[in-house]
Amino acid sequence: MNKQIEKLLEVHQQSFVQHLCQLVNYESTYQNEWQAQQYINMLLTELEMDIDWFEPDVNELMKHEAFVSTRDQFERSPNVIGVWKGEGGGRSLLLNSHIDVVPGGDLRQWKTAPFQAYFDGERVFGRGTTDMKGGTISLLLALKVIKELNVRLKGNLIFQSVVDEECGGAGTLAATLKGYQADAALIPEPTKLKIFPLQQGSLWFRIKVTGRAAHGGTRYDGVSAIDKAYVVIEQLKMLEKRRNEQIHHPLYEHIPIPIPINIGKISGGDWPSMVPDHVIIEGRYGVFFEETIEEAKEVFEQILHPSMFLDPWFIEHPLAVEWFGAQWMPGSINMDHPFLHVIKDTVMKVSGQKAKVEAAPWATDAGVLYQVGHIPTVVYGPGTTELAHYPNESIEVKAMVEAAKVFVHLILRWCEFETDS
Amino acid sequence: MNKQIEKLLEVHQQSFVQHLCQLVNYESTYQNEWQAQQYINMLLTELEMDIDWFEPDVNELMKHEAFVSTRDQFERSPNVIGVWKGEGGGRSLLLNSHIDVVPGGDLRQWKTAPFQAYFDGERVFGRGTTDMKGGTISLLLALKVIKELNVRLKGNLIFQSVVDEECGGAGTLAATLKGYQADAALIPEPTKLKIFPLQQGSLWFRIKVTGRAAHGGTRYDGVSAIDKAYVVIEQLKMLEKRRNEQIHHPLYEHIPIPIPINIGKISGGDWPSMVPDHVIIEGRYGVFFEETIEEAKEVFEQILHPSMFLDPWFIEHPLAVEWFGAQWMPGSINMDHPFLHVIKDTVMKVSGQKAKVEAAPWATDAGVLYQVGHIPTVVYGPGTTELAHYPNESIEVKAMVEAAKVFVHLILRWCEFETDS
Numbered sequence: 011m012n013k014q015i016e017k018l019l020e021v022h023q024q025s026f027v028q029h030l031c032q033l034v035n036y037e038s039t040y041q042n043e044w045q046a047q048q049y050i051n052m053l054l055t056e057l058e059m060d061i062d063w064f065e066p067d068v069n070e071l072m073k074h075e076a077f078v079s080t081r082d083q084f085e086r087s088p089n090v091i092g093v094w095k096g097e098g099g100g101r102s103l104l105l106n107s108h109i110d111v112v113p114g115g116d117l118r119q120w121k122t123a124p125f126q127a128y129f130d131g132e133r134v135f136g137r138g139t140t141d142m143k144g145g146t147i148s149l150l151l152a153l154k155v156i157k158e159l160n161v162r163l164k165g166n167l168i169f170q171s172v173v174d175e176e177c178g179g180a181g182t183l184a185a186t187l188k189g190y191q192a193d194a195a196l197i198p199e200p201t202k203l204k205i206f207p208l209q210q211g212s213l214w215f216r217i218k219v220t221g222r223a224a225h226g227g228t229r230y231d232g233v234s235a236i237d238k239a240y241v242v243i244e245q246l247k248m249l250e251k252r253r254n255e256q257i258h259h260p261l262y263e264h265i266p267i268p269i270p271i272n273i274g275k276i277s278g279g280d281w282p283s284m285v286p287d288h289v290i291i292e293g294r295y296g297v298f299f300e301e302t303i304e305e306a307k308e309v310f311e312q313i314l315h316p317s318m319f320l321d322p323w324f325i326e327h328p329l330a331v332e333w334f335g336a337q338w339m340p341g342s343i344n345m346d347h348p349f350l351h352v353i354k355d356t357v358m359k360v361s362g363q364k365a366k367v368e369a370a371p372w373a374t375d376a377g378v379l380y381q382v383g384h385i386p387t388v389v390y391g392p393g394t395t396e397l398a399h400y401p402n403e404s405i406e407v408k409a410m411v412e413a414a415k416v417f418v419h420l421i422l423r424w425c426e427f428e429t430d431s
Numbered sequence: 432m433n434k435q436i437e438k439l440l441e442v443h444q445q446s447f448v449q450h451l452c453q454l455v456n457y458e459s460t461y462q463n464e465w466q467a468q469q470y471i472n473m474l475l476t477e478l479e480m481d482i483d484w485f486e487p488d489v490n491e492l493m494k495h496e497a498f499v500s501t502r503d504q505f506e507r508s509p510n511v512i513g514v515w516k517g518e519g520g521g522r523s524l525l526l527n528s529h530i531d532v533v534p535g536g537d538l539r540q541w542k543t544a545p546f547q548a549y550f551d552g553e554r555v556f557g558r559g560t561t562d563m564k565g566g567t568i569s570l571l572l573a574l575k576v577i578k579e580l581n582v583r584l585k586g587n588l589i590f591q592s593v594v595d596e597e598c599g600g601a602g603t604l605a606a607t608l609k610g611y612q613a614d615a616a617l618i619p620e621p622t623k624l625k626i627f628p629l630q631q632g633s634l635w636f637r638i639k640v641t642g643r644a645a646h647g648g649t650r651y652d653g654v655s656a657i658d659k660a661y662v663v664i665e666q667l668k669m670l671e672k673r674r675n676e677q678i679h680h681p682l683y684e685h686i687p688i689p690i691p692i693n694i695g696k697i698s699g700g701d702w703p704s705m706v707p708d709h710v711i712i713e714g715r716y717g718v719f720f721e722e723t724i725e726e727a728k729e730v731f732e733q734i735l736h737p738s739m740f741l742d743p744w745f746i747e748h749p750l751a752v753e754w755f756g757a758q759w760m761p762g763s764i765n766m767d768h769p770f771l772h773v774i775k776d777t778v779m780k781v782s783g784q785k786a787k788v789e790a791a792p793w794a795t796d797a798g799v800l801y802q803v804g805h806i807p808t809v810v811y812g813p814g815t816t817e818l819a820h821y822p823n824e825s826i827e828v829k830a831m832v833e834a835a836k837v838f839v840h841l842i843l844r845w846c847e848f849e850t851d852s
Contacts, residue, residue: 210648214703225816226693226715227631227792236694240661272647273657274703276710279696282635282756283715284820286695294647294704335703372648372704395646399705 011159015418018155023411026154027134029053030147030410031127034136038109043173044086046109050146050171051090057153059092059169066173066184074187076382078178078337089181091190092169100164100426104192104385105417106182106375107146108175111138112399119401135404140393144405145198145413146171148392152417165425168192175375178336182375186383194349194424195385198417199374200393203409205357207350207388208261208342209370210269211297211377213306216290217242217314218330219278223287232285233323235278239289241321242314242329246271246293249313257298261369268369269296299340299369307333338373341380341387349386349424356420357390360412371395390416432580436839439576444832447572448555450474451831452548454564455557459530464594465507467530471567471592472511478574480513480590487594487605495608497803499599499758510602512611513590521585521847525613525806526838527603527796528567529596532559533820540822556825561814565826566619566834567592569813573838586846589613596796599757603796607804615770615845616806619838620795621814624830626778628771628809629682629763630791631690632718632798634727637711638663638735639751640699644708653706654744656699660710662742663735663750667692667714670734678719682790689790690717720761720790728754759794762801762808770807770845777841778811781833792816811837 029049038046047063054061066084071077081087096102114124114137122128124137134144149169156163168190172181199206219239224232250271262268271293278289297306312318316325343350357365370376372395376387392409450470459467468484475482487505492498502508517523535545535558543549545558555565570590577584589611593602620627640660645653671692683689692714699710718727733739737746764771778786791797793816797808813830 212648212704223821225793225820226691226695227633227717227794228816229691229693230687231817234694236664236697239697240664243657243661266651270647270650272650272704272706273655273700274647274705274707275700276657276660276707277698279694279713282695282713283633283693284695285693286697289697292700292703296648370648372646395649396652399646400644 014159015155015415018158019151019411019415022151022154026147026151027129027407029150030134030139030143031129033143033147034127034134034138035125037125038111038138039113040110040177041087043109044088047088047090047171050109053150054090054092054169057092057157059094062091062093063088066180070187071180071184074183076183076339076378077180079174079180080177080335081174081180084173087173089173089185090171091185094163094167096163096165096167096425097428098164101194101424102166102168102192103421103424104168104170104190104195105149106170106172106195106197106379107142107149108173108181108375109171110173110176111141112176115401121402133404133406135402137403139405140200140403141398142199142391142393144393144410145200145391148410148413149198149417151414152421155414155418156421161422161427161429163421163425163427166192167421167425172375179338179375179378182378183382186378191383192385195379195387197374197376197387197389198391198413199389200395200398201389201391202394203390203392203413204366204368205353205388205390206368206370207345208299209340209373209376209389210299211303211340212338212373213295213297213303213333214292214335214337215295215310216292216332216334219289219291220327221285221287224285226283226285229285235286235289238323239276239278239291241319242291243273245313245318246273249310261367265369265371269298271295297340299342301340303337303339339377339381340373341377343386343388347386350388352423353388353390353420356416356423360416360419435580436576436836439579440572440832440836443572443575447568448550448828450571451555451560451564451568452550454568455548455555455559456546458546459532459559460534461531461598462508464530465509468509468511468592471530474571475511475513475590478513478578480515483512483514484509487601491608492601492605495604497604497760497799498601500595500601501598501756502595502601505594508594510594510606511592512606515584515588517584517586517588517846518849519585522615522845523587523613524842524845525589525591525611525616526570527591527593527616527618527800528563528570529594529602529796530592531594531597532562533597536822542823554825554827556823558824560826561621561824562819563620563812563814565814565831566621566812569831569834570619570838572835573842576835576839577842581851582843582848584842584846584848587613588842588846593796600759600796600799603799604803607799612804613806616800616808618795618797618808618810619812619834620810621816621819622810622812623815624811624813624834625787625789626774626809626811627789627791628766629720630761630794630797630810631720632724632761633759633794634716634718634724634754635713635756635758636716636731637713637753637755640710640712641748642706642708645706647704647706650706656707656710659744660697660699660712662740663712664694666734666739667694670731682788686790690719692716718761720763722761724758724760760798760802761794762798764807764809768807771809773844774809774811774841777837777844781837781840
């Protein structure tokens with residue numbers, strides 16, 4: 011059967027590169043997912059899956075504490091789910107991919123057009139190739155191969171193409187709340203073919219720092235909010251240091267900062283000749299997989315409490331801390347879970363090398379599967395994070411095919427199968 | 432004659448408060464000076480001055496190194512100048528006021544409408560009351576009194592109402608280049624009735640700081656431009672310290688920082704979850720009255736040269752320093768100049784107290800008069816800087832009248848006069 015799998019991968023590789031290119035050409039940014047999802051729908055139909063095409067119901071979602079999104083409706087932003095019902099007796103598997111991509115960004119930095127896929131013989135270039143249409147196509151290639159092997163899976167196989175991952179996971183939340191369950195789940199986000207059995211969560215924060223305005227020529231009459239913002243940043247660095255010193259986990263042994271606090275944006279002041287009386291800092295706060303979002307928020311807010319500063323300015327002018335925008339839940343699969351063993355073993359057999367297992371430095375929809383669906387989930391896929399969200403995003407076809415091969419073997423082993431003969 | 436002056440000030444006070452209110456109601460911001468200048472024109476005509484009404488010629492201005500403006504034409508932005516030709520024998524005096532005001536700003540912070548003057552019996556409220564329509568009206572009240580004294584001045588008296596002071600002084604530059612000259616000049620900017628015989632200059636700078644982007648979850652793979660920006664700010668603080676330590680001038684004895692470097696604006700980063708790869712800092716750089724703009728620029732650029740940082744990052748990613756927007760020239764009157772003696776003595780006699788003499792913490796059009804016109808200039812006027820450019824700007828009528836009284840005596844003493852009797 012191994013030879014047959016190799017052959018089928020070889021045979022279909024070309025056409026699935028074409029599918030990837032087609033999928034990249036559909037500019038499936040936030041609220042524009044319709045066409046790309048229709049294409050996925052077509053592929054799932056060809057695979058003879060049972061299709062569930064539905065727009066998330068925002069009124070239902072809003073009742074759930076895990077709902078975070080910048081959207082208030084999902085019209086024309088459907089999830090599409092394909093199911094192969096198993097023969098019974100095996101373990102079920104959920105495959106989860108997101109169809110949404112981030113915008114193209116600064117076009118001048120692109121060598122090609124972000125939404126006009128370009129294949130140079132080795133790599134496909136375009137927005138979403140690595141994050142994560144490449145992984146999605148690897149999955150679909152694997153399903154195509156399994157279909158042509160003429161096997162019947164024992165466990166259920168569910169393939170989810172969801173919206174809104176980049177904005178906080180409302181698509182996966184909607185699918186999970188609709189009742190999709192499985193014994194294990196796999197998300198082929200770009201891990202460079204490493205296995206990520208746990209992930210940090212993250213929160214976005216906004217801090218408003220107050221100063222006192224004055225003319226720049228007598229700046230000593232004012233208090234610079236830029237100077238005060240720096241005190242706040244130092245405080246956050248201390249918090250980051252303290253939180254990370256407490257982490258002793260084998261998967262974080264070689265990670266310089268397991269749960270970073272990133273200051274991503276700063277802006278303040280209105281006029282070069284004025285002492286700035288306001289600065290806004292925005293950033294991302296990493297949440298450890300063993301802590302809750304609420305616990306993480308609490309220590310953050312504590313360290314920015316006026317009493318925590320030596321500088322009395324902050325007592326008279328307390329910082330305003332706001333949690334805004336997206337939020338991603340942390341979580342992990344149990345390190346002894348059989349699914350983790352099976353995927354490690356499969357990767358080793360396919361690649362001929364010991365599987366690399368690391369902690370995910372970012373969050374995925376696995377957070378929703380862990381915390382809301384309580385589904386043991388592993389993230390493993392082709393592509394590299396470093397290219398995600400950047401100009402000239404690309405993916406290596408060789409890695410996509412290797413991932414597809416892992417997926418074929420993984421699905422057959424996990425779900426088990428019967429043959430016709 | 433003193434009694435007559437007192438009486439005339441008393442008599443005309445009310446109507447000149449009305450003139451001030453009218454002048455405030457003309458929203459003479461940048462490019463909208465026409466109506467306010469027409470009103471000034473009317474007042475100068477009533478004073479039987481010879482009028483010179485002209486729009487600055489931008490093609491002429493652009494030939495001059497001191498020209499800085501955000502404008503490329505002055506259509507409908509005229510200067511208006513009134514002249515009383517002297518009888519001969521006295522010293523000439525130039526009176527200079529700007530008609531342009533800064534915008535109203537955040538209307539929610541105003542208790543009254545910025546361009547609807549409100550007089551509460553003591554103060555007039557509205558944009559431009561203190562900076563500097565109040566001082567202008569003090570001057571015009573003084574001229575009215577002198578006219579009614581039926582004296583003939585020996586020296587020429589020139590009154591200039593100029594545009595574009597808030598943007599760098601193109602109005603005064605145009606008048607100066609047109610040939611207006613005098614033995615001394617007075618600018619009634621708001622000094623709280625203190626005498627400012629010298630002023631710091633100022634320049635606006637913009638510094639672009641480069642970082643290296645990375646995902647916030649692996650922020651250790653990036654280099655934060657916000658962190659690097661603070662290194663730059665520290666460097667500028669060091670420069671400010673060094674420059675100010677070198678200043679030993681009696682007028683700066685009680686000034687905490689004679690020539691400050693103000694960081695007025697900061698902005699950088701695009702996304703909370705990304706390590707910011709760019710930050711822009713903008714600010715105001717104080718220039719000592721004894722140094723040239725070029726010298727000041729040079730030391731600033733030197734301290735930001737890559738070789739001046741311990742951090743090798745700046746060698747690979749040099750800072751981009753830009754001088755932009757407005758620029759105001761420093762300068763001073765000679766401390767032994769007779770005009771300075773006369774104004775000090777006049778202030779003492781009128782107020783009954785020793786005149787307060789200080790260094791101006793900000794620049795005015797005096798810079799143009801010093802450097803381009805080579806006219807010994809003093810800044811002295813009613814109103815307070817702290818209220819300029821702010822919501823609820825206002826001026827005390829009592830101070831305006833006191834200033835007018837000083838102006839009457841100053842003009843009579845400096846220009847000398849003949850009476851009809």
